[in-house]
Amino acid sequence: MKSEELSDLENSFNKLIKRVADKKADSEEFTLKLSSERSQFTRFNQAKVRQTGIVTDGWVELTLMSNQRTAFSRIPFTGNSEYDIGLAIAALEEMRKEIPQLPEDPYLVLPTGNNTSREIHQGNLLAEEAVATSILKELDSLDFTGIYAGGAVIKGYADSCGQKHLFTTDTFSLDYSIFTPEGQAVKGTFAGSHWDKLAYTAKIKEVKQQLDLLSSTKPKTLPKGQYKTYFAPAAVAELLSLLSWGGVSESDLQQGNSALAPLSRGEKILSPNFSLKENFQTGLVPRFNELGQMAAFELPLIDAGKLVNTLVNSRTAKEYKKTANGANHYESLRAPEIIPGNLASSDILKILDKGLYISNLHYLNWSDRPTGRITGMTRYACFWVEDGEIVAPIENLRFDDSLYNFWGKNLLDFTNFQEFIPEVGSYESRQLGGSMVPGMLVEDFTYTL
Amino acid sequence: MLSELKKALTAINLPVDWIGIRAVRETNTTRYVRDAMPQANGKSFTMGAMVEVMVNGCLGYAATNSLEQRSLLAAAEKAYNQAVAASQWWIYPFQEKSERPKVVGEYISPYSQPFNNLSPGEINDVLVKTCKALKVSDKVVQTVAEATSTEKESWFISSNGSEVYQKFLLFSNYHGAIAQDGAIVQQRTNNGWQAQCYQGGIELFLQPDQWQSVELIGQQAVELLTAEECPSICTNLVLAPDQMMLQIHESIGHPLELDRILGDERNYAGGSFVKKSDFGNLIYGSPLMNITFDPTVSGEFASYGYDDTGNVATKQYLIKEGILQRGLGSLESQARIGVDGVACARASSWNRPPIDRMANINLEPGKASFDEIISGIEHGVYMEANRSWSIDDQRYKFQFGCEYAKLIENGKLTKTLRNPNYRATTPEFWKSLTKVGNTSNWEMYGTRSCGKGEPNQAIWVGHGSPICLFADVEVFGGGS
Numbered sequence: 070m071k072s073e074e075l076s077d078l079e080n081s082f083n084k085l086i087k088r089v090a091d092k093k094a095d096s097e098e099f100t101l102k103l104s105s106e107r108s109q110f111t112r113f114n115q116a117k118v119r120q121t122g123i124v125t126d127g128w129v130e131l132t133l134m135s136n137q138r139t140a141f142s143r144i145p146f147t148g149n150s151e152y153d154i155g156l157a158i159a160a161l162e163e164m165r166k167e168i169p170q171l172p173e174d175p176y177l178v179l180p181t182g183n184n185t186s187r188e189i190h191q192g193n194l195l196a197e198e199a200v201a202t203s204i205l206k207e208l209d210s211l212d213f214t215g216i217y218a219g220g221a222v223i224k225g226y227a228d229s230c231g232q233k234h235l236f237t238t239d240t241f242s243l244d245y246s247i248f249t250p251e252g253q254a255v256k257g258t259f260a261g262s263h264w265d266k267l268a269y270t271a272k273i274k275e276v277k278q279q280l281d282l283l284s285s286t287k288p289k290t291l292p293k294g295q296y297k298t299y300f301a302p303a304a305v306a307e308l309l310s311l312l313s314w315g316g317v318s319e320s321d322l323q324q325g326n327s328a329l330a331p332l333s334r335g336e337k338i339l340s341p342n343f344s345l346k347e348n349f350q351t352g353l354v355p356r357f358n359e360l361g362q363m364a365a366f367e368l369p370l371i372d373a374g375k376l377v378n379t380l381v382n383s384r385t386a387k388e389y390k391k392t393a394n395g396a397n398h399y400e401s402l403r404a405p406e407i408i409p410g411n412l413a414s415s416d417i418l419k420i421l422d423k424g425l426y427i428s429n430l431h432y433l434n435w436s437d438r439p440t441g442r443i444t445g446m447t448r449y450a451c452f453w454v455e456d457g458e459i460v461a462p463i464e465n466l467r468f469d470d471s472l473y474n475f476w477g478k479n480l481l482d483f484t485n486f487q488e489f490i491p492e493v494g495s496y497e498s499r500q501l502g503g504s505m506v507p508g509m510l511v512e513d514f515t516y517t518l
Numbered sequence: 519m520l521s522e523l524k525k526a527l528t529a530i531n532l533p534v535d536w537i538g539i540r541a542v543r544e545t546n547t548t549r550y551v552r553d554a555m556p557q558a559n560g561k562s563f564t565m566g567a568m569v570e571v572m573v574n575g576c577l578g579y580a581a582t583n584s585l586e587q588r589s590l591l592a593a594a595e596k597a598y599n600q601a602v603a604a605s606q607w608w609i610y611p612f613q614e615k616s617e618r619p620k621v622v623g624e625y626i627s628p629y630s631q632p633f634n635n636l637s638p639g640e641i642n643d644v645l646v647k648t649c650k651a652l653k654v655s656d657k658v659v660q661t662v663a664e665a666t667s668t669e670k671e672s673w674f675i676s677s678n679g680s681e682v683y684q685k686f687l688l689f690s691n692y693h694g695a696i697a698q699d700g701a702i703v704q705q706r707t708n709n710g711w712q713a714q715c716y717q718g719g720i721e722l723f724l725q726p727d728q729w730q731s732v733e734l735i736g737q738q739a740v741e742l743l744t745a746e747e748c749p750s751i752c753t754n755l756v757l758a759p760d761q762m763m764l765q766i767h768e769s770i771g772h773p774l775e776l777d778r779i780l781g782d783e784r785n786y787a788g789g790s791f792v793k794k795s796d797f798g799n800l801i802y803g804s805p806l807m808n809i810t811f812d813p814t815v816s817g818e819f820a821s822y823g824y825d826d827t828g829n830v831a832t833k834q835y836l837i838k839e840g841i842l843q844r845g846l847g848s849l850e851s852q853a854r855i856g857v858d859g860v861a862c863a864r865a866s867s868w869n870r871p872p873i874d875r876m877a878n879i880n881l882e883p884g885k886a887s888f889d890e891i892i893s894g895i896e897h898g899v900y901m902e903a904n905r906s907w908s909i910d911d912q913r914y915k916f917q918f919g920c921e922y923a924k925l926i927e928n929g930k931l932t933k934t935l936r937n938p939n940y941r942a943t944t945p946e947f948w949k950s951l952t953k954v955g956n957t958s959n960w961e962m963y964g965t966r967s968c969g970k971g972e973p974n975q976a977i978w979v980g981h982g983s984p985i986c987l988f989a990d991v992e993v994f995g996g997g998s
Contacts, residue, residue, distance in 0.1 A: 110973045111600075114782045117609035121600045122579030124869045124973075125593075128564070140638075141560030147584040156563075163561075170639030172556050172646060197596075198603040205607050215785040216972035244972070246785040256785070324552075324660040325696040325703045336701055431788070434908045436919055437937055437996035439703035444917050446910040467908075467915045467941070495973040518915045518941050 070107060070221035075189070075237060077148060078105060078127075078223060082235075084150045085129065086227040089157055093229055094135075098179045102130040102359060103225030105146055108218060108499050111200050113245070116213040118201050126498065127223075131157055133164040137173045140164040178383040180228035184361050188352065192239030192262030194219045203266070204243065207273050211280075215245030222499055224355050232361035238262065238353075238501065243269075244493040246449060247276050253283040253462050256303070256429050256449040260491040260503075279450060286461040289453045291516070293466070297424030298514040299417055299454075302488035305506045307430040308443065308472070309345075309405060315438050317370055318400030319379040323389050328441040328472065332376045337441070337473045339374035340480040344408040346370055347380075351489075354403050354502035356395070358382065364395030364403075374477075406505040410483030417484070419457040421510060425466075426452040426459065441472040444517075467518035475511045484508040519543070519585075520683070523567070523675050526590040532598045534571040536614040538676035540826060541567040541585065542868035549638065550664040551645035553653075559638060566868035569593040572618065573601040575611030581869045610854045617849045618827060620679045625823025627687040628816050629719030633667045636720050641665055644724065645693075651729055652695040654736035657743060661736070663693040664712075665723060666966075672826075680828045688819065688978060689722045690715045690966060693732060697739040704742035704936055706735045706921050709760035710904040715819040715964030715978065738922055741934055747995035748923055748938040754898030754952075755940055755991040756891060759961035761920050762983035764904040766879055767968070769944040770802075770809055771979070773913035774836055776847025776855050777874040787970045788911025791944065792842070797857045800842040803948025808882040809837040811846065811860045818878045819964025819980035826872040829861035836860075836879070840948075848874050866975035873971045878980040880962070884954030891953050891987050898926035899993050901938045917941040919996075937996030947988060955984025 082103055093099060105127030112120040127146035132139060142160035146153055195203050200217050219241030226234040242260035255276050259269055300308070311328075321327040331337040347368040349356045356364045360383055370378050380396035397403060412420065425447075433445035447466050452459045471477075484507040491503035523539050530537060543565045550558040566583035569590060578601030580593035612618075648663035668688040675681050691714045694707030708714055708731065716722050725731070757765060773790040777783055792800065813821045813831040822831055827849060835843050845851070847859030851874050863872035892900070906919030923938035924931040942950075962982035969976050 108973075111604070112782070112972050114609060114780065114784075116607075118576075118604040118607045119609050119782050120577070120579070120871050120873075121604045122568075122570075122581065122871060123593075123596045123600060125580075125582045125584075125589075126566070126869050127583060128562075130562075132560075138556075139559070141558070143560070143562035143564075145563070145565055145583045147589075149584060149586070152584075160561075160563075167559070167638045170637055170642070171559050172551075172642050174556050176555065198599055201604045201607045212781075214781060218973060244785060248781075248784065252789075254784070325698045325705075326660070330703070331701060334701070431911050432908045434906050436906050436908070436917065436939060439701070440997055442996065444906070444908045446908070446915065448911055465910050465912075465915070467910065467917060469917065496969065496976055499973075518917065518943075 070237065070239060079235060081148045081150045081153060082225055085153055085157055088154045089131065089161065090229060092158060092161055096135055098134040098229045100132045100180050100228040100360065101226065103146060103223065104128055104498055105223040106220060106498050108220040109197050109200060111217045114214045116205055116208045116211055121201065123197065129157065131160055133161060133168065134177060134179055135168050137177055138168045138171045139174055139177055140167050140171065176384050176388040178360060178387055180230045180232060180360050182230060182232055182361060184232050184357065184363050186234045186357060188236045190238040190262060193264065194239055194241050195264045207270055212248040213245060215243065217241065217243045218495060218499055222501060226357055226361050228361055234355065234357040234361060236355035240501065242491055242493045247280060249280055249284045253288065254449045255279045255283065258491050258493060282459065283450065283462050288464050289461040290464045291453065291466060293516050293518055295513040295515050297421060298511050299421045299426045300509050300511065301428045302506045302508050303490055304427045304430045305407065305509055306490035306504045307433055309407065309504055309506060311433055311435065311443055313401035315435060317380050317402060319381040319389065319391055320385040320400060322379055328435065328438045329376055330439065331441065339371060339473065339477050341373045342410055342480055342482060343374050343476045344372050346406050347402065347404050348406040348505065349404045351404065358395055358397045362395045368394055404502055407483065407507055409485050409487050409507040412482040412484045412510055414484065414486060417508065418454055418459065421454050422457055423455050425463065426454050436469050442469060443472060444469040466516040468515060469517045470515040475514060479512040481510040481512055519673055522585065523673055526587050527675055527677065529587060530591060530594045532571065532594060534573050534598060536572040536618050536677055537594065538570045538618060538674065538680065539567055539590065540868065541673045542670065544668065544670040544867065546666065546668045548666050549641050549645060551642065551649055552662050553660060554646045554649040556642060564867060568868050569597050571597045571601055572612060572614060573598060574605060575613065576601040576605045576608040577612060578604065579871050612850060612853065614678055617853055618676060618678065621824060621828035621830060622681045623823055625684040627685065627717040629687050631719040631721045633669065633720050636723065648693050648732050651732045652693060652736040654733060655740045657697045657699055657740050658695045658736055659698045660696040666690040674828055682824045682828055684823060687717060687719055689718055691723060693735065695736045695739040697743050699743045702743050704739055705905065706739035706742065707903060708735060709963055712965060713760055713763060713963040715966060717817050717819060717821055742922065742936045745934040745936040747997065748899065748935040748993060750994040752990050752992050754895045754926065755988045755993060756898060756900040756926065757986050758902040759983045759985060760903045760963055761901055762881060762986055763963040763981040764907055764918060766881055766981045766983060767979065768907060768909045769913060769916055769947065771846065771876040771879045773944065774846045775874045776845040776851035776857060776859055779845065780851060780855055783970065786972050791912040791914045794855055794857060796842055797844060801840055802837050802842045802945065803840045804951040805839045806884055806951050806954045807837055807840045807948060808835065810834065810880050810882055811836055811877060812880050813877040815878055815982065818962050818982060819978055820877040822877065825861040825863045826865045827863040829863060831861040831877065834860050846874055846876060848872065864977055866977045870973060870975045875977055876968065876979045878982065880982040881984065883957045883960045883984045886953045886955050888955065888959050888985060891955060891985060892926060892931060893929040895926045896928060899935065899938060900924045900926055900931060914944050916944065938993065939995065940991050940993045942991055947991065950988045950990055951986060952989045953987035955986065960984040
């Protein structure tokens with residue numbers, strides 16, 4: 070984003086904060102959360118452009134707290150101060166009428182503290198008009214599908230205590246799959262803050278080599294059963310993502326919603342080779358949460374198989390008498406990292422010997438959350454391996470297995486290298502960050518269909 | 519709003535074949551209570567417009583949350599630049615007359631009472647009372663109750679004279695309980711997670727049998743703690759309409775989307791086992807299977823008059839007597855693939871472009887009563903309410919789990935079963951459809967969160983179905 074445009078938006082946000090603060094009664098507290106983006110979305114199929122456009126979006130969420138009650142209102146943030154302030158004041162007045170009608174919230178947490186931060190990460194992205202050509206001209210006749218998403222993302226926070234944060238970043242992600250005529254595919258991502266043409270060219274060259282491997286042999290159909298399996302980092306990231314949905318959250322643990330409850334109660338164990346932490350050192354996502362609190366740069370969650378911390382926000386801390394650790398509203402993972410193991414890249418196939426090499430997984434869900442059981446599908450660039458050599462790609466298999474098996478007794482090792490798997494989601498707005506994960510080798514992984 | 523949009527449209531001066539503006543104003547109100555304590559009370563208001571242009575058959579768009587004329591003009595220019603920049607690489611030459619035909623009309627959701635007929639305080643009182651009613655035992659460790667209402671208006675105008683106004687009133691009512699006894703944890707909700715979704719006003723909030731039904735949910739959560747595990751066996755499977763919703767959605771709706779068959783979704787949601795040549799030929803299921811795309815059902819969650827490119831929405835058979843008839847494809851997809859489709863180009867909001875989507879996808883009723891279906895089964899399992907779902911990217915191999923089940927023995931529902939799951943492949947499963955319930959057991963549900971598309975979009979869909987019997991299905995229980 071151009072610095073003048075960013076400066077205008079920041080000024081508009083500052084004016085909004087001031088006007089809301091001026092309107093605040095002594096008995097009231099507030100928080101203001103900002104999310105804004107300027108994004109280009111160019112969608113591809115068969116190495117052609119299917120849809121392309123620009124989205125200019127933004128909102129602020131004003132939360133008002135008064136007399137042990139609270140309400141929120143999310144309204145557009147356009148950068149036109151007069152208009153935005155008008156919406157905010159109208160929302161404030163409406164909430165003032167509503168709040169007295171609401172039940173008391175015994176675990177309401179008011180903003181406190183004096184945190185401030187300002188992080189501006191400028192990038193060097195492709196010009197909007199250059200995206201299609203820059204990406205597609207490298208592809209020759211490849212059957213390329215996916216999406217380029219790029220532009221500026223702004224996250225901000227302010228409250229009635231005077232806390233204030235601003236985090237802006239210019240990023241792009243190219244999330245793609247390239248198919249063989251038989252329907253096999255290599256999936257990948259190319260992401261960052263600076264478009265590097267040489268790196269992109271090298272990535273596509275690497276993909277072409279993988280496609281040759283996929284095209285050379287017919288896919289093998291395997292019967293259901295248990296197979297020794299290597300999961301590449303992208304597949305590990307998919308498995309890890311479920312821990313944000315009924316896993317590491319303290320409130321989920323307290324309310325019967327967590328797959329890690331048996332671990333917490335000491336009924337089940339995980340492998341001493343499995344360690345997980347939140348790691349904000351990379352600076353790819355803001356550390357502040359919905360109350361302006363800063364998470365520690367690092368927070369171990371599972372250390373050598375033991376649950377040493379859960380994600381605890383201030384509300385959960387108040388309700389269950391725990392210590393808050395800067396977790397967000399959902400107590401979900403924001404910057405997860407699985408600690409690498411000892412398996413060298415050159416040894417993966419040799420030690421796998423006979424089994425499955427899984428590059429990607431798809432559509433995961435808890436099949437029985439209280440016991441940690443997850444089902445899902447293999448997807449794209451998955452191979453059958455014999456005598457330490459790739460034999461053939463496979464027809465996709467459904468799996469159904471418990472994390473207490475694949476991160477527990479059946480975990481053989483993690484790789485000694487990690488990959489950063491970027492978060493490319495864009496449901497509400499373009500997501501930031503990603504997970505840092507190694508590959509992993511597992512004994513007797515259960516495939517069911 | 520309309521006059522402002524028209525002014526902007528008139529002021530746009532660009533060398534384009536066609537230009538359209540689609541504006542959306544939406545207020546979503548959430549009231550959520552857990553364990554009788556308020557967790558969220560608030561509104562999300564969004565407003566903006568997408569300007570779309572067609573230049574030599576290429577489409578470009580730009581969306582903005584500012585409806586000032588200068589913002590709309592700037593968006594038009596950006597959209598134009600996008601279309602021009604992509605022209606060398608464009609996938610298919612669209613035409614104004616066939617892909618953006620002129621349409622004029624209006625649709626308004628049916629309702630009898632506006633949302634503000636109940637105050638925020640009154641709604642919270644009901645939600646708190648619901649939580650208390652759900653807590654039938656100390657073994658209930660969590661209760662939740664949520665009411666979500668949406669008021670959404672959209673305007674679509676274009677350079678070839680289209681003018682469509684639609685107003686949607688959407689309401690969702692959700693509550694549930696989690697019961698725990700040591701390591702055993704069970705959940706029961708009103709028809710699955712946020713499945714009670716309808717078009718209408720606040721009259722949908724309180725049903726005649728509300729408190730009986732709420733208490734039963736709490737009791738069943740506790741009952742499941744001591745229930746037998748669902749057996750692992752191939753047997754007759756009877757699915758209630760609140761699970762049929764998910765079954766139809768995942769194994770019929772998504773595979774019939776033409777953009778999946780065209781490959782647009784292969785990088786994200788996936789493709790389909792259905793091929794272009796299957797339309798008109800493929801035996802998708804048993805002759806009892808009649809599936810419709812029907813956005814005309816009053817009160818069903820995804821009813822509408824026009825899709826987001828202005829195509830008029832009508833009821834169409836997708837599958838008739840088991841044979842695949844047509845796809846879920848917009849005018850754009852129909853032109854690209856040469857297969858009949860429906861009015862299903864839908865966008866989640868002003869900031870996302872329309873893509874092929876389900877609306878209401880329904881299984882038409884057959885002839886069997888609930889008793890007739892159950893009484894004819896020597897051994898089987900009856901399952902209600904979805905709790906787990908997963909299907910492959912071709913929509914072929916699926917595994918679904920439910921909250922609550924009953925064993926069927928000698929024509930009667932007997933023991934309660936917990937952790938009921940089943941898995942199959944789509945064609946095999948639908949060919950095993952043996953009995954279809956009648957209008958007396960036909961029910962409709964919906965969801966707000968069908969995810970698809972790049973950039974990602976979550977949209978609302980509706981599904982109606984009677985109870986159904988499937989023969990010889992692999993069912994199984996939970997545990998590691």
